[in-house]
Amino acid sequence: MKFPLRNSAFFMAACCLFAFAPVAASAGDTIKIGVAGAHSGQLASYGLPTLKAAQIIAEKVNAEGGINGKKIEILSEDDLCKxxxxxxxxxxxxxxxxxxxIGHTCSGPTAAVMPLYKEKSxxxxxxxxxxxxxTKDGQYPNFFRTVAPDDAQAQVDVDFILDTLKAKKIALLDDKGDYGKSFISFAKEQFEKDGRATIVLEEGIxxxxxxxxxIVQKIKRSKADVVLYGGYHPEASKIVTTMRKKRMKTYFVxxxxxxxxxxxxxxxxYAEGVYASSSKDTTSNPLAIQAIEEHKKKFGSEPGEFYLNAYTAMxxxxxxxxxxxxxxxxxxxxxxRSETVATPMGNVSFDEVGDAxxxxxxxxxVVDGEFVEQK
Amino acid sequence: MDFDYQYFIELFASGLTKGSIYALIALGYTMVYGIVGLINFAHGEIYMIGAFVFFLASSLLTVLGLPLWAMICIATAASIFWAGGYGYTVEKIAYKPLRSAPRLSPLISAIGMSVFLQNYVMLGQTEKYLGFPEVIPEFDFLEPFATTFSSSDFVIWMTTVIVMLILTWIIKFTRTGKAMRATAQDRTMAELVGINVNRIISATFIIGSALAAVGGILISSHTGSIHYYIGFIAGIKAFTAAVLGGIGSIPGAVLGGLVLGMAESFATGYFSSAYEDVFAFSLLVLILIFRPAGLLGHAETEKV
Incomplete structure (x- = not known):
């Protein structure tokens, strides 16, 4: 590339300016928190609430004088979840x-960038x-998350079936969709690892x-104690109704x-007595109510997906x-790892691999037409 | 291992229920095809609308505090009447103007009608699943068989048989039925001997829609839920049943429905429910290879 002399001198000056700018800033007393994730595009609704949570907390902390005298500076980067x-x-x-x-929003991009961050500690x-x-591969000691991993839900159901229901024979059913199938495959892995129960039936509806x-007759014939179903409510309600009409008392989880x-x-x-797992209910947590109020005050709207997770992370x-x-x-x-902190999602600490x-x-x-959380 | 007769009978009962449901809807496809040579893809939607009308009517009547049997009768009548009205209107709007057009045009307008009706119900009513009232009570005399089949299975079978008998009587022994058969054989000739072909076609659509409405009520009560999309899947399966039995043939539709229902049920019971549809459609392919016109269909001879 060829530049006229005057312009190239100006260009060099500009380069120097940019090159020194970050150094100059980091010499100042700020803590730079990068917020990376989908801030535009199709998945922006998953990423933007994180940025907003970070801004709210940064503002709050800075107003109180920062962390040990250092102000928080938010650097936002849009990765479009790609x-x-x-x-x-x-x-x-x-x-x-x-x-x-704080980030990234989606699992794929996070896996792609972790080696880069690990290298720089x-x-x-x-x-x-x-x-x-x-977390579970143990590759990234620098990775933590404030969201339950995909297999956590299956783990909760499997533990419940084995410890509380004390079932021995399990029928696994899924709706052949992405969500139900992966849920069931995690559960199957955990049942096999545990070994206390046998899987007597595995079907996709x-x-x-x-x-x-x-399929209900087939479940009956398998003499399963528990049906673990991965999928959504339209099919589940039909299956449960058919089971109960056939006088089957098999647990449905x-x-x-x-x-x-x-x-x-x-x-x-027919829904009575059905078990379903879900994220722990935090709607009555005063910190969660406060976090949502802060969002409404600053942005004038209800917060979006993963807002409380991001708020907790901050x-x-x-x-x-x-x-x-x-x-x-x-x-x-x-x-x-050592601190337990009160957050909108309850009291949070981290385990060895970085899961909260x-x-x-x-x-x-389901008791009297309502879902009641089991302790 | 000994052959498990109990299990076989249970699967048979389940196949019979599925088959009866398919048959009720398939009748509408096959009647319309027999008379105007058109695949009415909006038929599944009429079935769904029948179920929705019953749902709305029964909710209204429950508010009025009528006894259960009166509510069921009035809501069923309303549903049949309403669905018949939709069938009639769909034919007038989407098919009649295209009666002399190339065959593909009414096919496209049928698909359009189907999409329209689905979205119309979704926007006009709800996109959510709704709980459907359980209109079929548990009969005491069926209690010993409760583990094998339920009262609603029993009512579905009985209704299918009764509906079949009534339909056969209409077609074989009434003037309208005679005129229908004449129109199916040769529309121009029927018109020449003084049959009001338009009226006969409308009657066909109304009867087919009424059957779909009955099917819609029975199935929704059986499964306990309705949704604007239920017509699509049921429609596809019933259409398959109609083709399997020989499209245009009324006993064929029923036989096709039962064969398809049985195939699905036994495939699930003895192999894997994951392959339910694979078995059902492999069977369809096999039957069509050996009998291209379907089980009871007549191979059409090309008129020269």
Whole structure:
């Protein structure tokens, strides 16, 4: 490329300016929190609430004088939930001298960028990346999350079936959809690992069929104690109704796809005694109510998806940085693991691999036409 | 292992229920095809509308505090009447103007009608699943068989048989039925001997829609829920049943429905429900290879 002399001198000056700018800023006393995720595009509704939560907390902390005298600076990067773009976002954040990262929104991009952050020893807390491997593979000691991994729900149901219902024979049923199938495959893995119960039947049903009595007869013949169903309420209500009409007392346990009022409205009296797992109910938590109020005040609207997860991520992060009095990875990670913090999602701490304890699922039972959380 | 007769009978009962349901809807497809040579893809939607009208009527009547049997009778009559009205109107709007058009045009307008009706119910009523009232009580005399089949299974079978008998009587022994058969054989000739073909076609649509409405009520009560989309899947299966039995043939539709229902039920029971549809449609392919016109269909000889 050829530049006229004057312009090229100006260009060089501009380069220098940009090159020195971050250095100059990081010399100042701010803690740079990168917020990376989908801020535009199709999945923006999953990523933007995280940015808003980060802004709310940063504003609050800064108004109170910052963390140990250091103000929080938010660096936002849009990755559109695309791995290839996320890599650029991560490189940009790293070159801007980011201290910690809240993000990324989606699991795929998070997996793509973790090696980059790991290399620079930058702590990452994701409010929404749910792929189990991110924590459980143990590859990334710098990764934490304030959302339950995909297999946590299956784990809660499996534990409930084995410990509370003490079932020995399990029938696994799914609706052949993405959601139901992956839920059932996690559950199957956990049943096999545990070994206390045997799987006597494994079937996939056709969504929207007019009648499920053949499959119900098959369940009856298998003499299963429990049916674990992965899928949504329209099929679940038909199956439960058919089972109860055939006088079967087999337990019916399912995922949060059926934990909706419609399920009870449709299955009516046959819904009684059905178990369904779902995210722990935090609507009565005063901190959650406060967090939602703050959002309404600042943005004039109800918060979106993963807002409370992101809000929680920011709270635990601020607390850990405050306790560690640094943003250095090992110190902050240690504080994250040792501290238990009151958050909108309950009292949260982190386990060895970086999953939040206290955030997760609980099993509810239908009693008198309402879902009641089981302790 | 000994052959488990109990299990076989249970699967048979389940197949019979599914088959009866398919048969009730398939009758409407086959009648319309027999007379105007058109696949009425909006038929599944008429079935869904029948169920919705029953739902609305019965909710209204419950508010008025009528006894159960009166409510069922009035709501069923309303549903049949309403569905018949929709069938009549659909024919007048979407098919009649295209009667002399190439065969593909009414097919497209039928698909259009189907999409229209689905969205019309979704927007006009609700996109949610609604709980359907359980209109079939548990009969005491069926209690010993409760583990094998329920009262609603029993009512579905009986209704299908009764509806079949009435339909056969209409077609075989009434003037309208005679005129229908004449129109099916040769529309121009029927017109020449003084049959009001338009009226006969309308009657066909109304009867077919009424059957679909009855099917819609029975199935929704059996499964306990309705939704604007239920007509699509039921319609596809019933259409398959009609083709299987030989489209245009009325006993064929019933036989096709039963064969399809049985195939699905036994495939689920003895193999895997994951392959239910695979078995059902493999059977369809096999039957059509050996009998291209369907089980009871007549191979059409090309007129020269």
């Amino acid at each position: 791995p290839e773009i996320a890599v650029n976002s991560a490189k940009k954040l790293i070159s801007d001298g980011v201290d910690v990262v 930058i702590l990452v807390i994701s409010p929404s990346a749910t792929t189990p491997g991110l 056709t969504q929207g069929a007019v009648d499920y009595s053949a 399912s995922d949060d796809g059926i934990r909706v009022k419609t399920f009870i409205d449709v299955a009516k009296k 709270i635990v992060l601020v607390n850990a940085v405050d306790k560690a009095d640094s943003t250095e990875l090992s110190a902050v990670a240690k504080a994250l 304890t206290g955030i997760g699922y609980a099993v509810s039972k």
